[in-house]
Amino acid sequence: MNSGAFLSFLLNNVYIALKEKIPNLMRSNLYRCLKKNSLNVLPKEEESAPEKKFKEHLLGFVHIDSTEGPHRSREM
Numbered sequence: 368m369n370s371g372a373f374l375s376f377l378l379n380n381v382y383i384a385l386k387e388k389i390p391n392l393m394r395s396n397l398y399r400c401l402k403k404n405s406l407n408v409l410p411k412e413e414e415s416a417p418e419k420k421f422k423e424h425l426l427g428f429v430h431i432d433s434t435e436g437p438h439r440s441r442e443m
């Protein structure tokens with residue numbers, strides 16, 4: 368799907384959501400308001416760093432994720 372079609376789809380969703388709250392709203396007026404406030408374009412996607420793989424370990428190695436589970440600072 369090209370970005371123009373995607374933006375049109377999003378514009379329609381916003382229009383439908385706001386139509387009940389603003390009865391005199393027209394799709395073109397909504398687009399002009401979004402464009403005036405620079406909200407008519409999607410932000411450029413940031414390139415993420417490639418995912419790192421876990422080290423290869425011998426069978427029987429147990430990995431403990433220290434970011435999960437209770438922390439001592441929360442218990443006090």
